[in-house]
Amino acid sequence: MTYDLTEEELELSAMVREFADTVVAPQAYEADRTHTLSMDVVSQMGELGLFGLPFPEEVGGQGGDYMALGLAIEALGRVDQSIAITLEAGVSLGAMPVFRFGTDAQRAEYLPDLLAGRALAGFGLTEPEAGSDAGATRTTARRDGDEWVIDGSKQFITNSGTPITRFVTVTAVTGTTQTPGAQARKQISTIIVPNGTPGFTVEAPYDKVGWHASDTHPLSFDGARVPAENLLGEEGRGFANFLNILDEGRIAIAALSTGAAEGCLEAAVDYAKSRTVFGSALSTRQNAQFTLARMRTRVHTARLAWHHAARLRDAGKSFAEAAAIAKLVAGDAAMDNARDATQIFGGNGFMNEFSVARHYRDSKILEIGEGTTEVQLLVIARGLGLT
Missing domain, CATH: 1.20.140.10 (Butyryl-CoA Dehydrogenase, subunit A, domain 3)
Known part of the structure; x- marks a missing residue:
């Protein structure tokens, strides 16, 4: 069945399915056994333009949409969920926040490599005490002059420790909002933290039940300092x-x-x-x-x-x-x-x-x-x- 897909969508689906069957599937068992994400496969996905599918051409994307991205992820998920989630997280959690909420300078700095698959990024949301209840975030970021100082921890963060991971975007409490007659609410913002930032540690990878070839780490922040311009989007709009x-x-x-x-x-x-x-x-x-x-x-x-x-x-x-x-x-x-x-x-x-x-x-x-x-x-x- 075609499910009312356009000719272009059918061609994309067929192309990624062939890539999945001929390139991804043959390495899936060994990658799972050794808990290894193949950077060669990631590179080839970048060459196919998969990381840029739902982004406009003017920022280096393929000019597609979320239907196109979904077709590619579905085709990969048939044979190797670890590879499929690497693409999904690389786009939805890595590049999309920068595209959606970033400044022109942030877009120019990060999107070209992210959309070409030359770099990956993680999204640090989940914490030991803040999973489904993301409003319970405890990681904090305070202003100190022209810098944000970040303290706290994150867990289960995909694509956070690969050889080409460039940064993680973290949610952090940057203040409180007081409404008359109501309890004070946390003001949560999102901040870009480049890998290698002093005080930012990518901990050892998890020993997971599944998704063995997907890169997943806990993260810790101990006085990690980043420039004030690393704020992603408006302060307090992170939630x-x-x-x-x-x-x-x-x-x-x-x-x-x-x-x-x-x-x-x-x-x-x-x-x-x-x-x-x-x-x-x-x-x-x-x-x-x-x-x-x-x-x-x-x-x-x-x-x-x-x-x-x-x-x-x-x-x-x-x-x-x-x-x-x-x-x-x-x-x-x-x-x-x-x-x-x-x-x-x-x-x-x-x-x-x-x-x-x-x-x-x-x-x-x-x-x-x-x-x-x-x-x-x-x-x-x-x-x-x-x-």
């Missing part, structure tokens, strides 16, 4: 700005989840056709057929959901609720299809050399990252007028 970024990111994560669900379906269909049990192909067994049919339904539904959200976003319409629905539906589809595919594979599904085993480990985070399932349900409930 509103990162909510906007997260809404868009949920579309991309939904696309990744759809790709993962499809990758599991493709692998399970091929295996069921080739696997002989009790004298006939597993695919001839009605129980297997029904399982595969349900998997196909999940892929179809997830794809419709994220396409709808992406089209709304690209048309300049309200899309936050649609993005939440897409992430919820697609995340569930990825996890359910990974479980069913592993069951189809039997004992082989427990072996990491098979893609379904890696999808089984990788897919759980799709129900957690960029807004948990529970957060998506809250957003959807608010759309129903429930408070």
Whole structure:
């Protein structure tokens, strides 16, 4: 099915799928086994223009939109979620905040390398005590003359410690706002902190359940000083700005989840056709057929959901609720299809050399990252007028 994609969108999807099958998939098992992000693959994605897809040509992008980005992420997610999230985070969390909220000088300094895949950037939001409750941020930034002095810590930060990571954008409390008759509220801002800044430490990488080839680190800040002009966007607007970024990111994560669900379906269909049990192909067994049919339904539904959200976003319409629905539906589809595919594979599904085993480990985070399932349900409930 074409899902009403344009010829250009179909060509992009086919191109990235071929790249995924011929370049990404062959290295996926070894990268997972060794917990290594292939910088060669990242470089080739940059050469294909994938990091610049949703940005206008005048800033070095490809002139596309979020539908184009989603198609690329979905195609990569079929074969290697670690590579797909590297692209998603590099665009949605690395470059997009600079493009959306940066000054002309910040755009000129950072976007050319970010959009070409020559550099990556992280987005430091989550903290040990501030996950879904991002308003509980404890990292602080205070002005000292012409500098910001940052203290605190962040955790689970993607693309923060690669050889080409140039900076992380961190959320920090820069003051309080007092409304008469109400409790004082934290004033949260976003600040660019270049890698190598004294007092800024990228800690050792995590030993994760999945996404082994994705670069993820905790970060610490101990009197880290950056120039005052490293403020990204207006002071005190960081909370509103990162909510906007997260809404868009949920579309991309939904696309990744759809790709993962499809990758599991493709692998399970091929295996069921080739696997002989009790004298006939597993695919001839009605129980297997029904399982595969349900998997196909999940892929179809997830794809419709994220396409709808992406089209709304690209048309300049309200899309936050649609993005939440897409992430919820697609995340569930990825996890359910990974479980069913592993069951189809039997004992082989427990072996990491098979893609379904890696999808089984990788897919759980799709129900957690960029807004948990529970957060998506809250957003959807608010759309129903429930408070």
